[in-house]
Amino acid sequence: xxxxxxxxxxxxGEALAGFMASTLLEADSVKRGLLTVINxxxxxxxxxxxxDDVVLQNPSGIFTDQGTTAHQTESYLDPVVYExxxxxxxxxxxxxxxxxxxKPGAFMDYEGVVDLSDFxxxxxxxxxxxxxxxxxWLGKSATKEAAFTADFPGLLPSxxxxxxxxxxxxxxxxxxxxxxxxxxxxxxxxxxxxxxTLADGDVVTITGVTGTSKDTxxxxxxxxxxxxxxxxxxxxxxxxxxxxxYNEVNSRKPAxxxxxxxxxxxxxxxxxxxxxxxxxxxxxxxxxDRIQEDFNLQIPLHVGYxxxxxxxNKALNVINAFTDMKKMDYLGxxxxxxxxxxxxxxxxxxxxxxxxxxxxxxxxxxxxxxYLKPYTNDNVVRMKARMKAAVNFKFTNELxxxxx
Numbered sequence: 082x083x084x085x086x087x088x089x090x091x092x093x094g095e096a097l098a099g100f101m102a103s104t105l106l107e108a109d110s111v112k113r114g115l116l117t118v119i120n121x122x123x124x125x126x127x128x129x130x131x132x133d134d135v136v137l138q139n140p141s142g143i144f145t146d147q148g149t150t151a152h153q154t155e156s157y158l159d160p161v162v163y164e165x166x167x168x169x170x171x172x173x174x175x176x177x178x179x180x181x182x183x184k185p186g187a188f189m190d191y192e193g194v195v196d197l198s199d200f201x202x203x204x205x206x207x208x209x210x211x212x213x214x215x216x217x218w219l220g221k222s223a224t225k226e227a228a229f230t231a232d233f234p235g236l237l238p239s240x241x242x243x244x245x246x247x248x249x250x251x252x253x254x255x256x257x258x259x260x261x262x263x264x265x266x267x268x269x270x271x272x273x274x275x276x277x278t279l280a281d282g283d284v285v286t287i288t289g290v291t292g293t294s295k296d297t298x299x300x301x302x303x304x305x306x307x308x309x310x311x312x313x314x315x316x317x318x319x320x321x322x323x324x325x326x327y328n329e330v331n332s333r334k335p336a337x338x339x340x341x342x343x344x345x346x347x348x349x350x351x352x353x354x355x356x357x358x359x360x361x362x363x364x365x366x367x368x369x370d371r372i373q374e375d376f377n378l379q380i381p382l383h384v385g386y387x388x389x390x391x392x393x394n395k396a397l398n399v400i401n402a403f404t405d406m407k408k409m410d411y412l413g414x415x416x417x418x419x420x421x422x423x424x425x426x427x428x429x430x431x432x433x434x435x436x437x438x439x440x441x442x443x444x445x446x447x448x449x450x451x452y453l454k455p456y457t458n459d460n461v462v463r464m465k466a467r468m469k470a471a472v473n474f475k476f477t478n479e480l481x482x483x484x485x
Contacts, residue, residue: 103206104448105439105468108214109420115377115432116217119158122438122471126158130475158438158471163229165209165466171452172460209466211331214421217437217472223423225299225328236435236472237423241484245477249365251286251348251425251485255357258349263287263294263306263342267323268316271347275318278353284327284383285349286310286425286485292342298326298334306345308485310424311336327383327424348485350425352394355387358427359411362483366414366429370479375432377417381425385409385418429481430474438471 110116119126136147212226220235221227240246251257258279262270279285287306295303310327326336350358362378363371370376380388389407396402409416440446447467453459474480 104209104466105213105441105446105470108210108217110214110217110379110417111437113417114375115379115417116435116437116472117433119436119438120441122158122160122440122469124160126160126438126471128156128158128436128473128475130154130156132476132478156473156475158436158473160438160440160469160471161229161231161233162467162469163227163231163233164468165205165212165464167205167464169462169464170460171454171462205464205466211421213468213470217470218419218422223328236474237426237428237484239472240428240474240477240480240482243474243477243480246480246482247365247367247478249362249481249483251350251483252288252346255354256348256350258347260345260347261343263292263323263338263345265338265341267311267336267338268320269313269323269345269347270320272319276315276321277318278351279313279315279321279349280351280353281314283313283349283351284310284381284424285313285323285347287323287345288348288485289344289346290342291344293340294342295339296326297337297339298329301339303339306338306342310485330382348425350384350387350427352387352390355384355391356395358483359388362427362429362481363412363414366481367479370429370431370481371414373431377415377430377432378411379417379419379422379428379430381422382418382420383424384427385416388416423484425485427481427483431479434476434479435474436472438473440469 106112106118111118131151131153133151134147134149136149138145138147208226212224215224216227216233216235218236220238221229221231221233222238223235227233234242241248255278258271258274260269260271262268287309290305290307294306296306296309297303311323312325312327313321314324315321323336323338325334329336359378388409388411392407393402409418446469447465450462450464453461453463
């Protein structure tokens with residue numbers, strides 16, 4: 082991708098201009114063109130939303146306006162500045178990072194060429210990209226890497242809260258189950274139905290919670306279980322266990338709980354219903370949107386797996402049905418698998434309707450590293466990445482949103 086340059090006047094060290102662009106613009110969905118990137122967003126940027134009808138009139142020698150009123154509203158990109166800062170001891174880094182580049186017979190634990198560009202790529206850049214990807218879509222409240230104080234609602238929460246968006250829920254018999262209890266070990270007991278439509282590894286989203294159940298995966302006092310999603314294991318004909326919070330897919334921490342719940346609704350998209358869900362979504366999309374070249378259905382990773390499995394299951398008398406890669410589209414509409422996303426959610430949107438604002442050339446954007454020994458005699462390396470970003474959408478009536 083293009084490398085951006087900027088002048089860094091305030092930090093003694095190595096300014097890594099190319100990597101600055103990478104932290105913000107190489108998040109997964111940006112690389113795939115699912116967001117429209119606007120650079121040089123230094124303060125609030127106004128995005129004008131204009132819509133009007135078309136009236137075909139009788140021919141006339143005198144110009145006569147069609148008489149409709151153009152509807153004009155505004156949405157905004159309000160940029161937020163946030164930072165990543167890290168200090169590492171040099172001799173510890175040398176053993177793991179630079180040793181492979183040293184000459185045979187010379188270990189040089191305490192001295193060496195500080196090529197911190199490679200260091201940043203290998204050690205932190207990918208994690209910063211993932212953190213930004215989560216931040217853009219899920220917002221600060223659902224991004225555990227985000228500890229800054231400014232508001233950053235994220236695209237999915239903003240779309241869910243916006244009026245005018247076409248919204249669909251999962252509270253239907255084929256995509257939800259009623260449960261009478263969640264115990265302190267995360268065992269969910271269903272009521273009228275059984276667990277035959279669920280399988281090990283499915284991802285369920287918990288809503289409609291009555292009780293005191295909290296998720297303590299990351300320590301007490303925990304977070305409300307309402308709205309959380311979990312990988313499951315079937316425990317019996319009418320019960321299953323919540324094994325891991327979907328937000329811990331990278332850390333792989335087992336889910337732990339405190340308190341209990343006496344009633345919940347279990348929502349899910351899996352192999353048993355994914356074709357029905359996608360068929361329902363397709364039927365409800367506005368034809369004017371779904372025929373556009375930049376229109377996509379964005380789905381979480383587990384829904385993509387379910388769709389691939391369902392294709393294999395339906396492929397009767399097809400050689401290699403369970404070994405060949407499955408095409409991720411539905412009746413010609415691209416399905417974009419989102420790796421760091423919200424579970425049991427489908428978004429239909431044009432990339433030209435979703436915006437990411439950044440300011441790569443401004444003073445608030447900086448990625449630099451410094452080896453302190455020549456300056457302070459401290460044998461440490463410091464890294465600082467300051468970023469500036471904002472996300473929003475324009476036309477609410479061109480968005481389709483399905484969630485629990």
